[in-house]
Amino acid sequence: MQKPTWKSTLKGYLYLLPALLILIVFSIYPIIKSFLMSFYTDYDFFNDTVNAYGFENFTKLFQDPNFITALKNTGIFVIGVVPLSIIISLAIAVLLNSKIKLSGFFRTIYFLPFVTSVVAVAIVWSWIFHSDYGLLNYALGLFGIDPINWLTNPTYAMPALIILSIWKGLGFNIIIFLAGLQNIGNQYYLAAKVDGASAWYRFKHITLPLLSPTMFFVSIISIINAFKVFDEIFALFNGRPGPANSALTVVYYVYQKFYEEWEFGLASAAAFVLFIIIFLFTIIQLIVGKKFVHYN
Amino acid sequence: MDIRIDQLSMVFDKTTAVREMTTTIQDGELVSLLGPSGCGKSTTLMLLSGLYKPTSGTIYFGDKDVTKLDAQKRGIGMVFQNYALYPHLSVLKNIMFPLKMQKVPKKEAEIRAKEMADLVQIGHLLDRKPGQLSGGQQQRVAIARALVKKPNVLLLDEPLSNLDARLRLEMREEIRRIQQEIGITAIFVTHDQEEALSISDRVMLMKDGIIQQESAPQNMYKKPENEFVASFLGNPPINLMTITKSKVADSYRLEDMDQTINLPALPPTELQTVRLGIRAEDLYISEDNPIFHGKIIHIETIGRDTLIRMQVGGITVRALVDPNQQLQIGDIHGLGVHPESIHYFHREHGKRLPLQKRGGMRHAKAHVEEHA
Secondary structure (H helix, E strand, O other): OOOOOHHHHHHHHHHHHHHHHHHHHHHHHHHHHHHHHOOEEEEEOOOOEEEEEOOHHHHHHHHOHHHHHHHHHHHHHHHHHHHHHHHHHHHHHHHHHOOOOOHHHHHHHHHHHHHOOHHHHHHHHHHHOOOOOOHHHHHHHHOOOOOOOOOOOHHHHHHHHHHHHHHHHHHHHHHHHHHHHHOOOHHHHHHHHHOOOOHHHHHHHHHHHHHHHHHHHHHHHHHHHHHOOOHHHHHHOOOOOOHHHOOOOHHHHHHHHHHHOOOHHHHHHHHHHHHHHHHHHHHHHHHHHHHHOOOO | OOEEEEEEEEEEOOEEEEEEEEEEEOOOOEEEEEOOOOOOHHHHHHHHHOOOOOOEEEEEEOOEEOOOOOHHHOOEEEEOOOOOOOOOOOHHHHHHHHHHHOOOOHHHHHHHHHHHHHHOOOHHHOOOOHHHOOHHHHHHHHHHHHHOOOOOEEEEEOOOOOOOHHHHHHHHHHHHHHHHHHOOEEEEEEOOHHHHHHHOOEEEEEEOOEEEEEEOHHHHHHOOOEHHHHHHOOOOOOEEEEEEEOOOOOEEEEOOOOOEEEOOOEOOOOOOEEEEEEOHHHEEEOOOOOOEEEEEEEEEEEOOEEEEEEEEOOEEEEEEEOOOOOOOOOOEEEEEEOHHHEEEEEOOOOEEOOOEOOOOOOOOHHHHHHHO
């Protein structure tokens, strides 16, 4: 390795410049700007002048019942989506990883939702959820369950959103899990078989520990994604946060404040709160992960 | 406990990996399954372990038919090529794993695991993870894990192929020591003839799913039962050539050349052509009574050996010669051989042809004494 000189450093930066420029303009600057905006308490956006700074936005935020609803709904959504999505996608990945016919075909099928546009997916699902003609109610009807107003009843709007989101996220998780599973050598399973470990025991004591780095990655990504949910709601409920705000999440709240009510300070403060929440969760995961994740 | 294999066959899709194998492995024996890759030796081991189930045939452990039994019910210990140590468990937990499966109480399991670790001399590494061990140490852990449940049979699948040359030598002696200390029946798969010949009581040489020869190592080297065995064993490889009977008695013509050679100890003579095998170390430079002449095209000295390659007609012959002899590339010399060191094989099916003594060693004898 050569020692870095001014010349080589400058050259390095030059190579980084195109990517940096885009990142700075579209990511880093907005982050800093919105952080600052959350402290604008008196803002004239016609002239872009700030008359007063303060913490008022944050106090206002926590006094707004809608924000509290949004926080609660986001929490329910994360808890509803992440564990189920991980369990289901792991199960499917394990099945796909075993020697079955047409496994390539099934992999494609499961990956399709991930690459399909959210809007298209939401439109299809809004038909599936349709109270009169929907497939889901038809299927439930076969078991003698009365039709449910999935999209118009506040009680069922969140479950509908959770079902859609789990399905939508499966493909990505399955692909990542499959890659992880294929990294586990077959010899461990053979050795365990010789010693008499049952299939469940092999899964619990070989697959899971050896898959833990993948599991860790998937859970961090899934939790962050779940906290950021917005598109699915917008598309599924036709640009409304569900009946009676039943699917109002934090990002949707930010959207409402920013684009519909022009409360830029408040919107920025809400975004900042969400950032802190995600940040804390990720830190907790990193700490917990240290204990349970085995890297070879 | 003896292991008896009867008419064992294994067919995958279209390829037959093991073909009607019948053999017996004695109690306490260390047997090597040797052969080129794809010869069915690993499949045979997998069949013995119970991880594969045979297409047909029977396997007996002692008097018990275990053909349909699953691996865990056969009481075997297995060492895999890349050791298959669980990377997330410590050495101690790795060794305890089989006992945990047998629901041995934890305290007892720990004591037994530690005993086993001491036997393979890794008692000081119990808290480490496999990733922190050297190849040789991992190998020892794998052996300990295979032996801790006191199996009837120890199966080793190419256990030394991931080690460097020096460690390999050390570990194969270790495997032999441990095997004899416990007195366990062991079956050892390898593609390395030196490994097989050095540590086993008996070697089974396989090709195309068929045992070509099974015998004590030295015996296999000295009396190969067919041309394949002769060509597979030995380094440098044996010299093989085709000879055709000429009109003069006792005289044969080497293929691709006009020299005739005299062969004193002849195979049955109704065959017009036979295959001839001579090991490099059995040939020596001889001007008085050579079996053929040739031009030296290559000389290499490795340690105590000097290997020459000689152009004899259309073929190249390798010979290990006396390093004190002054030889030069381009020299023309004769090569002599002790008549009993010549192996004869049938040209078509490659089977060994028994020697027929007629008058015996009138040619090369004097030189052998001189050489020695």
